[in-house]
Amino acid sequence: MNKPIIIGNWKLNGSKYSIQTFVRNFFKELSNFKKCNIIIAPPNIYLDFFKNILFNKNLISLCAQDVDFNNYGSFTGETSPLMLKDIGVKYVIIGHSERRFYHKEDDQVITKKFSSLKKIGLIPIICIGETKTEKLQDKTIDVICYKQLNSIIEKMGVESLNDSIIAYEPIWAIGTGKAANPNEVQIIHESIRQFIFKKNSQTAKKVKILYGGSINEKNAIKFFEKQDVDGLLVGNAALETKIFSRIINEISYYNKNNN
Ligand code: PGA
Secondary structure, eight states, rough: OOOOEEEEEOOOOOOOOHHHHHHHHHHHHHHSSGGGGEEEEOOOGGGHHHHHOOTTTEEEEESSSSSSSSSSSOOEEEEEEEEHHHHOOEEEEEHHHHHHHHOOOOOOHHHHHHHHHTTOOOOEEEEOOOOHHHHTTTHHHHHIIIIIHHHHHHHHHHHTTTTTEEOOOGGGGTSSOOOOOHHHHHHHHHHHHHHHHHOHHHHHOEEEEEESOOOOTTTTTHHTTTOOOOOEEESGGSSSSHHHHHHHHHHHHHGGGGO
């Protein structure tokens, strides 16, 4: 298996001071972090600052929390894929449920963002997930595969997922402290992989599928130990240096192949 992927999404939090403190303490706490692919998404305005104070730029990859699909033009307030690339960003989260909900972004818009990122070689992290109601109605796979993922696959082809990351984040688990059940997550991740497998077996093997939603230092390994969980997308717990580094340390020492 490739390196586990651990993403920290800071959302709308942080300041120059807190970022400096984070970087200083983070590396002290980490023991075996080279075994993980650590990706951090600060607010866009701090991306460049964050990059510049990272002690060793190769240890953490820069990620943006969102992006516009236009590269330039009269789109006040937006940040473009080209601009992100220009300052050294490698990954971009798209389709986060907070963007879908508060900014009314639909699958069409998210597909356009995906397309713009792929065109210039940035790696999309596509968030998919169902609401509590959809889960109760047994519609999870319909929503995340046949609707959300399919929107991208139909427009861009399934192979476009080869070097992309999918983050399964049930909406009801995000920021609630109520993470999903790891066994259920495994079943859902397996279904996502099978859905892709039917279209292209190689892509199904290559695509990385992460879980996100109320991950903390106690439950992280319970998700990561599942066969089809290639990593984690961490929100609130990524703001606290000690907790985030503990999650990374645990996952670094866990050898999936031997367990
Ligand atoms: P959470 O957020 O870990 O705070 O639930 C996850 C996310 O929004 O990606």
